[in-house]
Amino acid sequence: MAAIKQTFFQECEEQLAELETGLLAIESGETDEDTVNAVFRAVHSIKGGAGAFGLEDLVRFAHTFETTLDLVRSGQIQPDAGLIKLMLRSSDTLADLVRYSRDGGDKDDARVSQLHDELTRAADPNAVAAETKPAKKQPKNAARVPQPEPEPVEEPETSPEDDFVPITISFDDLLGGGGGETQDDGQQVYKIWFKPKPELYAKANDAIKLLREISALGDADIACDISEVPLLGELDPEGAYLSWNIRLATTEPEAKIREVFEFVEFDCDLTVEAEPTPDPDFEFVPEPIVPVDQRADEAGEGPLIPDAVLAKIAEIASAEPAKAMTAANSQAQPAQAAAQTTIRVDLDRVDRLIDLVGELVINQSMLTQRVTEAGIARLSDVAVGLDDLEQLTREIQDSVMAIRAQPVRPIFQRMSRVVREVADMTGKSVRLVTEGENCEVDKTVIERLADPLTHMIRNAIDHGLEKPEERVKAGKPEQGVVRMSAAHRSGRVIIEVSDDGAGINRARVKEIAIKKGVIEAGVQLSDGEIDDLIFAPGFSTASTVSDVSGRGVGMDVVKRSIQALGGRISISSKPGKGTVFTLSLPLTLAVLDGMVVTVAGQTLVVPLTAIVETLQPKASDVHGLGERAKVIAIRGSFIPLIDVGNKLGYREEEADPINSVAIMVESENRAQSALMVDGIIGQQQVVIKSLETNYGQVFGVAAATILGDGRVAVILDVDAIVAGNRSDTAKADVANRKRNAA
Amino acid sequence: MMHVKEHDVSKASELIAFRLGGQEFCVDIMSVRDIRGWTQTTPLPHSPEYVKGVINLRGSVLPVIDLAARLGFRSTEPTARHVIIVTQVGSQSVGLLVDAVSDILTINAETIQPTPDVASELARAFMKGVLAIEGRMISLIGLDSVLQSTRESSGTLN
Secondary structure (H helix, E strand, O other): OHHHHHHHHHHHHHHHHHHHHHHHHHHOOOOOHHHHHHHHHHHHHHHHHHHHOOOHHHHHHHHHHHHHHHHHHOOOOOOOHHHHHHHHHHHHHHHHHHHHHHHOOOOOHHHHHHHHHHHHHHOOOOOOHHHHOOOOHHHHHHHOOOOOOOOOOOOOOOOOOOOOOOEOOOHHHHHHHHOOOOOOOOOEEEEEEEEEOHHHHHOOOOHHHHHHHHHHHOEEEEEEEOOOOOOHHHOOOOOOOOEEEEEEEEOOOHHHHHHHOHHHHHHEEEEEEEEOOOOOOOOOOOOOEOOOOHHHHHHOOOOOOOHHHHHHHHHHHHOOOOOOOOOOOOOOOHHHHHHOOOOOOOHHHHHHHHHHHHHHHHHHHHHHHHHHHOOOOOOOHHHHHHHHHHHHHHHHHHHHHHHHEEEOHHHHHHHHHHHHHHHHHHOOOEEEEEEOOOOEEEHHHHHHHHHHHHHHHHHHHHHHOOOHHHHHHOOOOOOEEEEEEEEEEOOEEEEEEEEOOOOOOHHHHHHHHHHOOOOOOOOOOOHHHHHHHHHOOOOOOEOOHHHOOOOOEOHHHHHHHHHHOOOEEEEEEEOOOEEEEEEEEEOOOOEEEEEEEEEOOEEEEEEHHHEEEEEOOOHHHEEEEOOOEEEEEEOOEEEEEEEHHHHOOOOOOOOOHHHOEEEEEEOHHHOEEEEEEOEEEEEEEEEOEOOOOOOOOEOOEEEEEEOOOOOEEEEEOHHHHHHHHHHHHHHHHHHHHHHHHO | OHHHHHHHHHOOEEEEEEEEOOEEEEEEHHHEEEEEEOOOOEOOOOOOOOEEEEEEEOOEEEEEEEHHHHOOOOOOOOOOOOEEEEEEEOOEEEEEEEOEEEEEEEEOHHHEEOOOOOOOHHHHHHEEEEEEEOOEEEEEEOHHHHHHHHHHHHHOOO
């Protein structure tokens, strides 16, 4: 049960995403039927599933929400801006309730009941609804779990009169008068026989929805075959006795018809046959006909069979058994059809596979190296075979990495909620524009992006965008725009968060930086340098990563989180035009682009993201500073030189800078340092291996990797080494001062 | 971790015996995953002297401990004839550098005698007892304590 429940919550997440996408589409003006249906279906599915697990709060709220959506769907109320906003807030609350049901914790009952009331009010059937849908039905349903009710889900596409009221309709009437279309305009006539099995109902599907879906495809004549219905005494309440003969004239292909039944194909008997020409011999059963649309009302006549039997049939046909695992979801949509081709796999299994493929790649390159060492000719069969193997392993690696890759869409969607909330809080009107949601990134990268992005969005609205009146004064539209985009660029993902606000107030930033002691008063800084100050530690007060999603947290934390992902963040701002934050992130955390270097006889890997440039120090550029420290002069500024070999304890004596290669690295706060290594072997993509699994954290080492020769090499933790250097120097200073004082 | 060991010790169990600096030691065979010849290790920065470094064991990074140095003997100068016993306790794997593997023993828990008081404090911390077999004395190494202290000492370096 727990596993099923977990699946339900996973599906809820998907439905919630769907819901939000749909609502946002409606907000932007796409009020077509498909979108509205998708929104309705999402809420309905959540409700159905929640009912099966007895999550009453969720069911109750989802039901109210659904009722309102239903009215929108049937065109009885128009989705104006206010209603869409209400629905968006409802979807947030629905998401909260789902999370609450899953994780427990606090829930905002006040908010729920307030929205509940608002939704009920919005759904007040004061107009058309009043006569077709008894108003009392909504509060009644809303007040309790609607499960045992035979048909809790009303789907009045055209009329809410869904109850089975069989009526006789003359054949001519239906064909001639009903649809108003003939088979002339390229229509094909299909003969469909559809007999649901009990399982269909047991899975909370409903025949009438399928029939309605069919009738939406074209001109449908639907006849219910009740010949198999036994006498009441023998009737199994959970059995299925009805079948339907449908004659459908449509321009849609047969596949479209089958698509309708896609979700129930194993739970029903179904035949779909195309009639070559309009066939007058078609055995149309002139028996009670299930009304599918308004024609039924017009042609309505008295029932032909006793009411008691009819009531039973209606119950059977629309029973929604309590054991339903997932919600009724009978309308096949292309998107959902695609979803069927996916499987859920435990992430551990994928990671195991990725690990193994990583090993395969290493092994393959070892093999290649050995073969070369053995002096086998380049064109020999062995070498050629190895080349093929190499290509294959690369392809396998790429494909496996792609398994972990996920579109950034969910996280972008989550941001739209942040935008709404912050906009409400600050009283600003904000529109979020997203681009490139389909851009794929490693799952872990996506997960760990949520906090930094949330904070950046908050910042953009809170500090970036001006107040509406200021915007109008500046000649901008009152509504501010926050733009998020994702794109792949040369093996990395670039995510931009921009606003069209006032840009960074450099004078103020500088003032704060001086006040907080980040910079000395009177320092001359370029515009770019001032902008960068907002990433400086200490520029804002809080400093822990867990606080990122809170307020008033520094951009330095954001920057650190991004760097921890192997990414970089940069800022550019134009006064009056707005600010752009650009994140550059690796596609995956499993591999890393590194520079392979040698230090004191050891091979090390320096992450390429940290490296700015490499150079050969000239004697004239190296200066001693104090007792131990050395600096190197590069383009007029003095940058501390750090001997990696000495720092890592590989050698006692500091290396001679003149015989070393200096790797300029950038660490926190954009501070540059020069790492001295003995030589550079080359650049290479390496598979990251954990040291912590079997050993533990090591100072100055971020992780390990295995190089082509099968040896383990450690990956440098540049930040730690630079920070360690600083604290070493500081310690030496303190020691010196003590000595001097004594 | 402890459960496995204690369970095994209480009944008849198999041990792998090895030589180290002229003495004999043994570990529970259930913890041994692999025995391989010495390969050059990659030293880890700032590691204690008894940590020889890490090697690539079929794609994962395996730390190698010089057991002699760990027990307070003179540290080993490894040659091609030295052996790494790959052991696993819980989810942690560690390679133990020893001189040579000598024997596989089947013993009963009763055969294990308490470690004599004369052993050094350091050695006693890692020994669970001694065995008298055919006139030889074999010390039983408690792997969990060896691995545990490895973790701790690497942790304190941060």
